[in-house]
Amino acid sequence: MRIAVLGTGEAGRRLGSKLVSLGHEVTLGSRSADNPRAAEWAAGHRSAHGTFAAAAGGAELVVNATGGLVSMAALEAAGTENLRGKVLIDVSNPLDFSAGMPPKVVTPDGGSLAEQIQRAFPETRVVKTLNTMTNTIMVDPGRVPGDHVVFVCGDDAEAKSVVTGLLRSFGWPEARIVDLGDLTGARATELVLPLWLRLFGIFGSADFNFALPRA
Amino acid sequence: MRIAVLGTGEAGRRLGSKLVSLGHEVTLGSRSADNPRAAEWAAGHRSAHGTFAAAAGGAELVVNATGGLVSMAALEAAGTENLRGKVLIDVSNPLDFSAGMPPKVVTPDGGSLAEQIQRAFPETRVVKTLNTMTNTIMVDPGRVPGDHVVFVCGDDAEAKSVVTGLLRSFGWPEARIVDLGDLTGARATELVLPLWLRLFGIFGSADFNFALPRA
Numbered sequence: 212m213r214i215a216v217l218g219t220g221e222a223g224r225r226l227g228s229k230l231v232s233l234g235h236e237v238t239l240g241s242r243s244a245d246n247p248r249a250a251e252w253a254a255g256h257r258s259a260h261g262t263f264a265a266a267a268g269g270a271e272l273v274v275n276a277t278g279g280l281v282s283m284a285a286l287e288a289a290g291t292e293n294l295r296g297k298v299l300i301d302v303s304n305p306l307d308f309s310a311g312m313p314p315k316v317v318t319p320d321g322g323s324l325a326e327q328i329q330r331a332f333p334e335t336r337v338v339k340t341l342n343t344m345t346n347t348i349m350v351d352p353g354r355v356p357g358d359h360v361v362f363v364c365g366d367d368a369e370a371k372s373v374v375t376g377l378l379r380s381f382g383w384p385e386a387r388i389v390d391l392g393d394l395t396g397a398r399a400t401e402l403v404l405p406l407w408l409r410l411f412g413i414f415g416s417a418d419f420n421f422a423l424p425r426a
Numbered sequence: 427m428r429i430a431v432l433g434t435g436e437a438g439r440r441l442g443s444k445l446v447s448l449g450h451e452v453t454l455g456s457r458s459a460d461n462p463r464a465a466e467w468a469a470g471h472r473s474a475h476g477t478f479a480a481a482a483g484g485a486e487l488v489v490n491a492t493g494g495l496v497s498m499a500a501l502e503a504a505g506t507e508n509l510r511g512k513v514l515i516d517v518s519n520p521l522d523f524s525a526g527m528p529p530k531v532v533t534p535d536g537g538s539l540a541e542q543i544q545r546a547f548p549e550t551r552v553v554k555t556l557n558t559m560t561n562t563i564m565v566d567p568g569r570v571p572g573d574h575v576v577f578v579c580g581d582d583a584e585a586k587s588v589v590t591g592l593l594r595s596f597g598w599p600e601a602r603i604v605d606l607g608d609l610t611g612a613r614a615t616e617l618v619l620p621l622w623l624r625l626f627g628i629f630g631s632a633d634f635n636f637a638l639p640r641a
Contacts, residue, residue, distance in 0.1 A: 313610060313613060313614070315536050316617070321530050354641050355639050355640065355641045356639055356641070357572075357637070357639030358639075359637075359639050389625075389628070390628070391624050391625075391628065392624070392627075392628065395528060396624055398528060398620055399528070399620040399621035399623075399624045400621065402531070402617040402618070402620050402621065403617070403618060403621055405613055405614040405617050406614035406615065406617065406618055408614075409606050409607070409611055409614045410604075410606075410638065412607075413604070413605070413606065413607065414640065416640070416641070418640060418641035419638050419639065419640040419641070420638075420639060421636055421637070421638065422572070422574075422636070422637035422638070422639050423625065423634050423635075423636065423637070424570050424571050424572030424573075424574050424634065424635060424637050425570065425629065425631070425633060425634040426569050426570045426571070426631070426633035426634070
């Protein structure tokens with residue numbers, strides 16, 4: 212598949228590299244066409260890079276791996292036309308670190324960033340997933356033992372099915388992909404980040420994830 | 427120990443019953459001295475019941491098991507003098523269901539209800555715990571298999587130690603009691619409730635809990 216990964220941070224590059232290794236044609240998107248980090252990544256992975264708009268325009272599926280506070284700006288730069296009809300995987304977290312730790316989760320109007328994106332791009336098929344763990348686990352769930360899970364939610368069933376297919380190709384067993392239903396489920400997963408960050412601080416490591424043992 | 431459990435809902439009665447079974451002297455506190463549910467519970471458990479103030483006044487340790495939106499009022503009714511110097515275990519969740527599902531977590535000023543309680547009663551030693559699971563699991567962790575956890579946080583180390591002692595007597599192994607540090611950790615656990623409620627809806631059962639497998 213032709214996939215645009217928007218965002219050149221650790222998560223974006225990690226997801227891009229995994230997608231390349233699975234045979235996808237990846238373009239790493241950033242604000243400018245000459246982003247040095249994007250260029251370096253692209254050279255190292257025989258892949259492309261470009262502006263948000265160029266990356267999204269050429270893609271069948273788009274991953275939003277930008278920082279949550281700049282995601283709306285990045286997607287506006289990508290452009291409504293370039294996102295229309297496409298599956299958009301949103302892995303971002305709207306965290307405001309400006310007042311130090313712990314950061315605040317910025318959920319407009321009690322909703323979620325994913326819903327805000329969906330409202331702004333109604334013809335794009337937003338699926339929220341992977342935002343409740345560190346990027347190394349996203350693409351290599353076997354790093355952590357046990358039946359830990361990945362959450363997925365979205366309003367478009369077919370889009371969710373495309374995304375769960377990708378998650379399975381990352382190594383997530385079907386039984387550990389927890390479908391939270393429609394996109395309002397993103398409110399739940401975005402609000403988990405303060406706990407995740409607290410545990411990260413206590414454990415001194417991001418190599419953990421949530422599991423959900425049941426009676 | 428002489429323990430006041432404030433709140434006659436399912437959580438309060440469940441915690442009260444467990445504490446009685448462990449040999450503690452429990453008084454169930456409610457708004458009025460003649461609350462029928464409190465009277466019935468007390469009769470069935472050879473225990474006492476009374477107003478929030480009467481219950482707290484006679485206790486060495488107080489459990490806040492009232493609904494999160496009425497906790498401040500309940501604790502004000504209990505009275506500053508009756509809470510002074512005592513360990514207060516806060517198991518409540520500040521959830522507003524007035525606009526239907528999903529409820530909103532009402533965290534004043536980006537903080538937590540537990541911190542709000544601590545600020546209002548500075549000489550009381552607030553410990554937040556047990557609010558991330560259903561009440562049957564609180565007092566019987568063996569109901570659910572696996573290494574699921576209970577979080578604890580608070581500003582007073584000695585108070586936390588009293589509370590973890592109680593948790594161990596409930597059946598929680600030391601290794602599954604996760605100390606989140608000071609009371610700001612309550613922001614993290616209170617914000618987990620939307621995910622908990624979403625999972626409750628999807629699983630059709632509250633018999634699950636969070637585990638934290640690590641690499």
